[in-house]
Amino acid sequence: MKQQTAMNSNWIETAKTLSAALPYLQRYDDAIVVIKLGGHAMGSDEAMDLFARDVVLMQQVGINPVIVHGGGPMINDMLARLGVQSEFVNGKRVTDAATVEVVEMVLSGSVNKRIVQAINQQGGRGVGLSGKDAAMIRCTASQPELGFVGEPVDVNPKVLHQMFAANIIPVIAPLGFGEDGETFNINGDTAAGAIAAALKADRLLLLTDVAGVKDASGEVVTELTASYIRKLTEDGVIAGGMIPKTETALAALDGGVRAAVILDGRAPNACLLELFTPHGAGSMIRQDS
Ligand SMILES: Nc1ncnc2c1ncn2[C@@H]1O[C@H](COP(=O)(O)OP(=O)(O)O)[C@@H](O)[C@H]1O
Numbered sequence: 195m196k197q198q199t200a201m202n203s204n205w206i207e208t209a210k211t212l213s214a215a216l217p218y219l220q221r222y223d224d225a226i227v228v229i230k231l232g233g234h235a236m237g238s239d240e241a242m243d244l245f246a247r248d249v250v251l252m253q254q255v256g257i258n259p260v261i262v263h264g265g266g267p268m269i270n271d272m273l274a275r276l277g278v279q280s281e282f283v284n285g286k287r288v289t290d291a292a293t294v295e296v297v298e299m300v301l302s303g304s305v306n307k308r309i310v311q312a313i314n315q316q317g318g319r320g321v322g323l324s325g326k327d328a329a330m331i332r333c334t335a336s337q338p339e340l341g342f343v344g345e346p347v348d349v350n351p352k353v354l355h356q357m358f359a360a361n362i363i364p365v366i367a368p369l370g371f372g373e374d375g376e377t378f379n380i381n382g383d384t385a386a387g388a389i390a391a392a393l394k395a396d397r398l399l400l401l402t403d404v405a406g407v408k409d410a411s412g413e414v415v416t417e418l419t420a421s422y423i424r425k426l427t428e429d430g431v432i433a434g435g436m437i438p439k440t441e442t443a444l445a446a447l448d449g450g451v452r453a454a455v456i457l458d459g460r461a462p463n464a465c466l467l468e469l470f471t472p473h474g475a476g477s478m479i480r481q482d483s
């Protein structure tokens with residue numbers, strides 16, 4: 195009898211949680227949410243299933259989610275197995291012709307399909323593509339010394355709108371094409387920001403392996419402005435892979451995205467916490483007022 199009462203109170207809590215989420219569900223009805231899942235945030239199969247479940251739930255309640263993924267650590271593993279050296283400059287991989295082949299194989303292959311599979315296991319309709327499909331992301335070389343690293347110059351989101359209409363969840367590998375038919379390796383954050391701007395998304399969620407952007411004392415800053423980001427970067431506090439993330443967030447806001455959040459993708463239900471509770475999660479980035 196006692197056990198039964200405890201069980202009932204659990205369900206009552208669940209019902210209360212659902213009820214409290216109503217204003218957030220209404221706020222995000224038909225919203226476009228672009229989620230960048232970084233390679234470091236892709237944990238165990240259990241964590242991937244939980245992430246996929248959150249994404250399917252988002253779609254079920256009326257959001258149009260778009261997943262853009264990274265996979266830097268998986269590319270590193272494959273390059274090491276093939277004996278190819280690789281180095282990064284300001285968070286971007288120097289990419290020669292041999293490297294871009296491996297990048298495409300890993301990102302469009304195993305990484306993309308792992309996420310698609312996880313979404314489909316949870317009852318969603320995930321479809322994998324890269325920025326080369328439907329001529330979605332046209333690039334130029336961002337800095338010639340980085341080789342085939344692409345800077346998106348034109349994103350055509352038409353195919354994504356068609357997918358939303360068909361209740362498909364797009365899962366996008368960060369690759370693009372150039373004028374001469376070459377393949378470009380795009381930093382995952384950069385690709386997510388460009389797609390979010392082309393869609394004029396309501397939210398860009400950048401999921402990574404830290405709780406948010408940290409200041410010089412190592413504390414997570416929950417609200418960041420453009421000028422504070424510039425200062426932290428000049429001071430070397432924002433470094434490495436966090437540079438493309440914060441730059442992306444600012445460019446996305448300039449491009450018409452309503453807000454960008456950098457948060458810990460390893461935390462259970464990180465996306466739901468951010469979207470459907472007053473608590474929020476990670477570092478929210480806004481324009482200077
Ligand atoms: N100021 C900062 N706050 C938080 N993380 C930072 C900061 N500066 C550099 N980093 C580094 O950035 C990393 C996230 O970038 P990255 O490794 O490229 O992630 P992902 O693979 O998720 O895209 C963090 O793990 C951390 O080591």
Ligand SMILES: CC(=O)N[C@@H](CCC(=O)OP(=O)(O)O)C(=O)O
Nearest residue numbers: 232233264265266286287381382
């Ligand atoms: C140009 C560039 O650096 N591209 C990245 C693409 C993958 C990526 O961005 O992966 P994460 O999100 O896991 O870091 C790379 O080659 O590693």
